[in-house]
Amino acid sequence: MTSLSLKPNHGRIGPQATRLAIASVLAGLLTLIAAIDPADATSGRRQRSVEFIDSRTAGEPIIAIVSLRSQQITVYDAKGWIVRAPVSSGQKGRETPAGIFSIIQKNAEHYSSLYDDAYMPHMQRITWSGIALHGGVLPGHAASHGCVRMPYAFAAHLFDATRVGMRVIVAPRDTTPVEIGHPSLPSAKTGTAAIAAARSAEAEEASRKSDRARLAAVTASREAAQAMTEVRVAENLKAKAEAELASADMALSSASSPEAKGRAEDTKAKAIARVAELGTRWAAAKAALQPKLDSAASAREAAVAAEAVRVPAAAAARAAARALEPISVFISRKMQRLYVRRAFEPVMESPVTIVDADRPIGTHVFTAMERNSDTDMRWSVVTLEGGRPQGIVDPHGGGRVNRDQDAKLISSDAGVAKTALDRIVIPQDVLERIADLASPRSSLIISDEGLSSETGKGTDFIVLLSGEPQGSLKMRRRAPAQARYDSQFDRLPWRRAPSWGRHSIW
Numbered sequence: 001m002t003s004l005s006l007k008p009n010h011g012r013i014g015p016q017a018t019r020l021a022i023a024s025v026l027a028g029l030l031t032l033i034a035a036i037d038p039a040d041a042t043s044g045r046r047q048r049s050v051e052f053i054d055s056r057t058a059g060e061p062i063i064a065i066v067s068l069r070s071q072q073i074t075v076y077d078a079k080g081w082i083v084r085a086p087v088s089s090g091q092k093g094r095e096t097p098a099g100i101f102s103i104i105q106k107n108a109e110h111y112s113s114l115y116d117d118a119y120m121p122h123m124q125r126i127t128w129s130g131i132a133l134h135g136g137v138l139p140g141h142a143a144s145h146g147c148v149r150m151p152y153a154f155a156a157h158l159f160d161a162t163r164v165g166m167r168v169i170v171a172p173r174d175t176t177p178v179e180i181g182h183p184s185l186p187s188a189k190t191g192t193a194a195i196a197a198a199r200s201a202e203a204e205e206a207s208r209k210s211d212r213a214r215l216a217a218v219t220a221s222r223e224a225a226q227a228m229t230e231v232r233v234a235e236n237l238k239a240k241a242e243a244e245l246a247s248a249d250m251a252l253s254s255a256s257s258p259e260a261k262g263r264a265e266d267t268k269a270k271a272i273a274r275v276a277e278l279g280t281r282w283a284a285a286k287a288a289l290q291p292k293l294d295s296a297a298s299a300r301e302a303a304v305a306a307e308a309v310r311v312p313a314a315a316a317a318r319a320a321a322r323a324l325e326p327i328s329v330f331i332s333r334k335m336q337r338l339y340v341r342r343a344f345e346p347v348m349e350s351p352v353t354i355v356d357a358d359r360p361i362g363t364h365v366f367t368a369m370e371r372n373s374d375t376d377m378r379w380s381v382v383t384l385e386g387g388r389p390q391g392i393v394d395p396h397g398g399g400r401v402n403r404d405q406d407a408k409l410i411s412s413d414a415g416v417a418k419t420a421l422d423r424i425v426i427p428q429d430v431l432e433r434i435a436d437l438a439s440p441r442s443s444l445i446i447s448d449e450g451l452s453s454e455t456g457k458g459t460d461f462i463v464l465l466s467g468e469p470q471g472s473l474k475m476r477r478r479a480p481a482q483a484r485y486d487s488q489f490d491r492l493p494w495r496r497a498p499s500w501g502r503h504s505i506w
Contacts, residue, residue: 050085050154058082061162062441063177063367064133065382066148066170068098071141073133073150075158076177078370078378078440085154088138089170090146095469097146098384099452100365100445101126101168102328102460103133104344108159110134121152122159126168127454127462131472133158133168146472165326165344165460167443169365169382172468177367177380180414184421185366185379186431186438193371196320203317206310213299213306220299224292231289234282241278245271326368326441329434330461331424333361334450338426340434344458348433353425363465364417366444377440381417384465420446 052058059077066073066087074084090096103124110123110132120134135156136149143149148170150158169175248271252264327347330339333354340347354361363384368377424446426434447463454462454473464470 050083050151053080053082061158061166062369063167063169063365063380063382064158064162065175065177066096066133066168067174068096068142068170069173073148074176075161081176083154083158085150086138088136088140088144088149089142090472091143093471094144094146095142095471096131096144096148096170097464097470097473098170098172098468099449099462099464100363100384100447101131101170101462103162103164103166103168104128104459106159106162106164120147122155124159124162124168127473128456128459129454129473165441167365167367167460169384171382171384172465173385175382175384177382178414180366180379180381180417182379182418182421184424184426184431185377185444186368186435186442187376192320192323192439196317196324199313199317199320203310203313206306206313210303210306210310213303217296217299217303220292220296224289224296227285227289227292231282231285234278234285238275238278238282241271241274245275247271323437324439326439326443327434327437328442328460329444330451330463331426331444331446332450333357333446333448338430339451339461340437341460342437344460347437348430350427350430352427352430355423355425360448361420361423361446362416363447363449363463364420364445366417366446368438368440368442370440377438381414383413383417417446 056079059079059082061075061077061082063076064073065076066089068089071087071089072084073087074081076082103126105123105125107123107125108121110120112118112120120132120136123132123134125132131146131148133148133150133155135152135154136144136147138149138151245268248264248268252261252268255261255264322342325342327340327342330341331337331352331354332339336351336354336357337349338352339349365382365384367380367382369380370378372378445461445463449463449466452462452464454464464473
């Protein structure tokens with residue numbers, strides 16, 4: 001690393017030379033600082049760099065897995081991993097909780113309201129109590145207050161690529177998704193995408209017709225109003241001319257001299273002609289008004305009819321689009337229940353039977369990565385294992401992680417995940433309901449754990465591994481969120497997650 005220093009000069013230096021020397025040193029420092037990654041500057045040693053896949057074009061991110069053991073985040077699309085980067089998770093006593101989350105809010109310019117207004121750029125929140133992914137300094141070990149810090153440039157890149165709802169898994173150990181197939185995993189509903197496309201096209205056409213009908217009604221109404229104005233103007237002018245004729249009549253009857261009588265007769269003749277002219281104008285305006293009134297009435301009826309078609313067409317398109325929205329299914333061995341959410345809102349819940357319910361089943365995240373066909377989806381699974389093997393430095397202890405021992409990720413065990421699925425008995429009507437709702441990016445979570453208190457309004461299911469440190473949550477624990485589910489087959493209307501902005505409880 002290049003170093004800069006100021007050596008003493010035993011000779012006399014004038015003020016101008018001093019200013020030049022200081023400016024030169026500052027310029028050199030600025031150049032050096034610009035060339036140093038923030039993480040390198042803090043740690044004093046080279047960090048692992050961000051790694052992008054170069055063998056294919058990356059798709060839209062579906063899952064992000066943070067390994068607390070390796071202090072690394074890996075992002076996956078439907079085909080596999082697409083980018084990896086080093087991270088810094090929560091330090092000892094403020095450990096980032098291991099578990100299953102999703103992005104519930106994004107804010108490019110976020111400042112902590114809990115930790116001295118600390119800058120957290122490109123923040124992607126995963127709990128309302130304040131755990132998030134964001135750009136930050138990486139000292140080479142776990143050092144945050146519970147969030148997952150990422151390299152600044154990488155955080156910006158990831159922020160632009162992800163969307164609210166993307167699954168985020170914080171794993172105690174290294175793990176990677178593996179492909180899996182099982183009869184219990186839902187298949188895509190036949191023709192759902194085609195139906196959604198058709199409904200969308202119908203809604204767009206209905207909207208265009210409604211817009212045209214509304215414009216025609218506005219135009220017809222404007223023309224009718226102009227015609228009505230013409231009638232009123234002609235009527236007022238005709239009334240004025242009739243008043244002048246009456247005045248001329250009175251003047252003629254009161255004329256005493258032949259000259260005055262001649263003038264009065266001339267005025268009366270002009271008034272008669274004016275009344276006749278304006279009468280013709282008034283009659284023509286009235287004749288032109290009625291068709292325009294009829295046209296305006298007809299146009300208004302057509303606009304009302306077109307709007308009556310547009311409203312249900314738009315509702316049908318939204319319903320069809322919702323059918324493509326991914327769902328999340330959570331099965332808890334602890335609760336012996338199944339829960340379903342869509343767009344962060346509860347949809348249904350049902351009891352389930354778990355064979356050998358006293359025996360652990362593990363924590364597994366199944367994700368529908370993409371469609372294989374119109375009726376089939378390709379699934380992957382991530383199995384979370386707690387604990388850290390001997391010989392690996394605990395990242396929560398503040399020490400350096402041995403990079404030589406974590407170079408290779410450990411694949412999830414599809415066999416163990418299949419065994420977990422085999423132990424779960426779901427009522428047939430619930431299976432059919434889930435099959436009707438499932439779509440790509442949908443997920444099924446199986447766990448020994450119950451619903452976390454972090455699960456609530458504006459979240460997907462949040463599952464915490466109870467055997468792992470949760471220091472950061474204990475430091476900012478809040479009252480449990482109430483997650484209300486309607487009856488088994490009632491679907492709640494879709495609503496956006498709340499935007500809490502700067503008033504969040506970070």
